[in-house]
Amino acid sequence: MRTARAVACVVWVAVSGLYVPGAHAGEKIRVTFINPDKPGNPFWDALTEFMQAAASDLDIDLQVRHAGGGRFSASNLAQEILQSDPKPDYLVYIPQVREIGRTLQAAEAAKVRSFAINTDVLPEDKILVGAPGDTYKYWIGHMFPNDVQAGRDLALVLLRESRAKYPGKTAQVIGVSGSRDSAAAVDRNTGLESAVSQFENTQLNQIVFAGWDPQDAQLRTAGLLKRYPQTRVLWAASDAMALGMVTAARAQGRTPGSDVFIGGVDWSDAGLVAIAQGDLVASMGGHFMEGGWAMVLLHDYHHGRDFSSALGSTIRSEMQVIHKGNVLSYRKSFSGKYADAIDFRKFSRVLNPGLKKYDFSLKAVLNASKQ
The missing domain is CATH 3.40.50.2300 (Response regulator)
Structure with a gap:
C-alpha cells in the first residue's frame, strides 16, 4: 500500500506514443479507472479523490471500478470492462504482476487505449510487454514513482x-x-x-x-x-x-x-x-497525485496533443519527504477537500497553449487554486 499528498520533480523518459486525432466537439471523454482495492484504503481513496477532481474540471466522464484487492481481481475486472458495451475511450489501471500482459492484450483486442499508473513493471513482465507503444500500440502511457x-x-x-x-x-x-x-x-x-x-x-x-x-x-x-x-x-x-x-x-x-x-x-x-x-x-510521498495527472495527459491526448512528444510515454515521478519541519505547513495547505480547490485546467497544454511544458510539481499545485 501507499498513501500520499503531493508530487515532486518529474523525470521524463522518452518513448514513442500513439497519436490520436482531435475529439469531436461536445463529446465527453470516457475513462474507466480500476481501483485495485475496495473503498476504505487510505492511499487508493486519496488517489481516486484527486483523480475525480481533475476529471470534473476537465469534463471527463470518469467511472471508478473497485477490484477488491484479490490477486487476479483487477485483471479479471479489466477483461469485463474491455468486453462491455459501450467501452471506455481509455482504461487507467495499476500494473499487476504477471497479469499486465493479459490486460494489455485485452485492451489491444478491444482497441481501447490504456494508461498505467503508480507501479513499475517487474523485469520478468517487462521482457514480455516492453514499454508503452512497443508491443502494444494501444498502451499509450505509464507513470510511476521512483520507488x-x-x-x-x-x-x-x-x-x-x-x-x-x-x-x-x-x-x-x-x-x-x-x-x-x-x-x-x-x-x-x-x-x-x-x-x-x-x-x-x-x-x-x-x-x-x-x-x-x-x-x-x-x-x-x-x-x-x-x-x-x-x-x-x-x-x-x-x-x-x-x-x-x-x-x-x-x-x-x-x-x-x-x-x-x-x-x-x-x-x-x-x-x-x-x-x-x-x-x-x-x-x-507524492505518488497519489498520479491519477490526476493521468487525467490531464489523457485530456490533451484526446484533443490532439500527444503528451509523449514532450514527456515521453514512460514517466517517472519523484517522491518528496515530509518531516517534523514541514509537516504542519503541508497539512495546512492540503486539508479537507483540497483537491476541489485546485484548477486542473491550468495544467493542460491544450487549454493553455502558452505552456511550454507540463509542470506537476508541488509548487505548481499550490499555485493552481481556483480562487
Missing part, C-alpha cells in the same frame, strides 16, 4: 536522525516491506540497501515482507526487535506498516523518536499526525 529513490531517501533521513542522537554508534536497521510480487516493494528495498551501503557505520540486520499489512508488520517487528535488540532504525515500505512498528516498539519499552527512529511511505493522514507527534521521523 528506489523513495526507499533510499527515507533510509538516509532515518540514519541521519539516529547518527545525530547516537554519534559514534553503529546504526542497526531492520526493514519491513510490502509483498514479494510488488515492484514498489522490491524497488523500495533496493533503495534501503543502497542507503545502508553508502552510510558509514551502518548494519542492515534483516528485511522481512509483511504484505502491506500493519498488523503483520507489528508482529514481525516485535520478533525482529527481540532478535536484534540494538536496532535503532525501523524502515517501513508504507506508513501503515510504520505505525505497526511504532506499536511494536512501544510494547518493548522503546520510545519512538528518542531511542528508535521509524519512517514510512505514503503521506497518509495517520502518518502525518504521527510525524507531528514525534512517533514517526518522516514519510516519503
Whole structure:
C-alpha cells in the first residue's frame, strides 16, 4: 500500500506514443479507472479523490471500478470492462504482476487505449510487454514513482536522525516491506540497501515482507526487535506498516523518536499526525497525485496533443519527504477537500497553449487554486 499528498520533480523518459486525432466537439471523454482495492484504503481513496477532481474540471466522464484487492481481481475486472458495451475511450489501471500482459492484450483486442499508473513493471513482465507503444500500440502511457529513490531517501533521513542522537554508534536497521510480487516493494528495498551501503557505520540486520499489512508488520517487528535488540532504525515500505512498528516498539519499552527512529511511505493522514507527534521521523510521498495527472495527459491526448512528444510515454515521478519541519505547513495547505480547490485546467497544454511544458510539481499545485 501507499498513501500520499503531493508530487515532486518529474523525470521524463522518452518513448514513442500513439497519436490520436482531435475529439469531436461536445463529446465527453470516457475513462474507466480500476481501483485495485475496495473503498476504505487510505492511499487508493486519496488517489481516486484527486483523480475525480481533475476529471470534473476537465469534463471527463470518469467511472471508478473497485477490484477488491484479490490477486487476479483487477485483471479479471479489466477483461469485463474491455468486453462491455459501450467501452471506455481509455482504461487507467495499476500494473499487476504477471497479469499486465493479459490486460494489455485485452485492451489491444478491444482497441481501447490504456494508461498505467503508480507501479513499475517487474523485469520478468517487462521482457514480455516492453514499454508503452512497443508491443502494444494501444498502451499509450505509464507513470510511476521512483520507488528506489523513495526507499533510499527515507533510509538516509532515518540514519541521519539516529547518527545525530547516537554519534559514534553503529546504526542497526531492520526493514519491513510490502509483498514479494510488488515492484514498489522490491524497488523500495533496493533503495534501503543502497542507503545502508553508502552510510558509514551502518548494519542492515534483516528485511522481512509483511504484505502491506500493519498488523503483520507489528508482529514481525516485535520478533525482529527481540532478535536484534540494538536496532535503532525501523524502515517501513508504507506508513501503515510504520505505525505497526511504532506499536511494536512501544510494547518493548522503546520510545519512538528518542531511542528508535521509524519512517514510512505514503503521506497518509495517520502518518502525518504521527510525524507531528514525534512517533514517526518522516514519510516519503507524492505518488497519489498520479491519477490526476493521468487525467490531464489523457485530456490533451484526446484533443490532439500527444503528451509523449514532450514527456515521453514512460514517466517517472519523484517522491518528496515530509518531516517534523514541514509537516504542519503541508497539512495546512492540503486539508479537507483540497483537491476541489485546485484548477486542473491550468495544467493542460491544450487549454493553455502558452505552456511550454507540463509542470506537476508541488509548487505548481499550490499555485493552481481556483480562487
